[in-house]
Amino acid sequence: xxxxxxxxxxxxxxxxxxxxxxxxxxxxxxxxxxxxxxxxxxxxxxxxxxxxxxxxxxxxxxxxxxxxxxxxxxxxxxxxxxxxxxxxxxxxxxxxxxxxxxxxxxxxxxxxxxxxxxxxxxxxxxxxxxxxxxxxxxxxxxxxxxxxxxxxxxxxxxxxxxxxxxxxxxxxxxxx
Numbered sequence: 192x193x194x195x196x197x198x199x200x201x202x203x204x205x206x207x208x209x210x211x212x213x214x215x216x217x218x219x220x221x222x223x224x225x226x227x228x229x230x231x232x233x234x235x236x237x238x239x240x241x242x243x244x245x246x247x248x249x250x251x252x253x254x255x256x257x258x259x260x261x262x263x264x265x266x267x268x269x270x271x272x273x274x275x276x277x278x279x280x281x282x283x284x285x286x287x288x289x290x291x292x293x294x295x296x297x298x299x300x301x302x303x304x305x306x307x308x309x310x311x312x313x314x315x316x317x318x319x320x321x322x323x324x325x326x327x328x329x330x331x332x333x334x335x336x337x338x339x340x341x342x343x344x345x346x347x348x349x350x351x352x353x354x355x356x357x358x359x360x361x362x363x364x365x366x367x
Contacts, residue, residue: 205284205351205353205357205359207357213282213353213354213355213356213357214284214353215278215284215285215286215351215352215353215359217276217286217288217351224275225266225273225342227266228264228265228266228275229264229265229266230262230263230264231262231263231264231265231266231267231272231274231277232260232261232262233257233260233261233262233267233272233274233314233318234257234260235257235258235259235260235280236256236257237256237257237272237318238254238255238256238257239254239255239256239257239270239271239272239311239314239315239318240253240254240255240270240271240311241253241254241255241271241305241306241307241308241311241315241334242305242306242307242308242311242337242339243268243270243271243308243311243341253305253306253307255315255318255319257318257319258318258319259279259280259281259283259317259318259319259320259321260279260280261274261277261278261279261280261314261317261318262277262278263275263276263277263278263286263313263314263317264276264277265277265313265314271311271314272314273310273311273313273314274286274313274314274317275287275313276313277313277314277317278317279317279318279320279321281320281321281322281354281355282321282354282355283316283317283320283321283322283323283325283326283352283353283354283355284352284353284354285313285316285317285326285350285351285352285353286313286350286351287309287310287312287313287348287349287350288348288349288350288351289346289347289348290347290348290349293347293349293363294309294347294348294349294363295338295347296309296336296337296338296345297335297336297337297338298337298338299335299337300335300337301335303332304332304333304334304335305333305334305335306334306335306337306339307334307335307336307337308336308337308339308340308341308345309336309345309346309348310341310346310348311341312334312336312348312350313350315329315334316329316352321354322354322355322356322358323352323353323354323356323358323359323360324358326352326360327360330362349361349362349363350362
């Protein structure tokens, strides 16, 4: 049995205001952020890669074009925006959450899906999905989170999404 411990971890929540608006928020317990991180905007039509591991065979055919514009905190890399959290023009909100030693990802892509590195999932979902239901469809039928390092590591991430209807999703991934 793996010791998951009680190390640092991020949390997220969503709520509905008295006037019917849906909000999403998170804390950021991870004690460091990549240099150059800032409020980042990626317009509709941005071409990006879902798997940018140098030399990874999995990276072939992982390019996409954003259906929705998105803004959030993150980085603009040459191959892909990375958003730690953000919102898109359809009202889908979400973020990646860190929990040391908690998440593990498979090395291989499920048949019929394309690989995606864990740090790229938030932007990919905001770029392609208008609702939590579409995020679920994407994760079930289009992409597989894979154990492909980005900058030398595969961070132990989990995710939270909420949409303009108030529907919410918390996503964790443990693969033995």
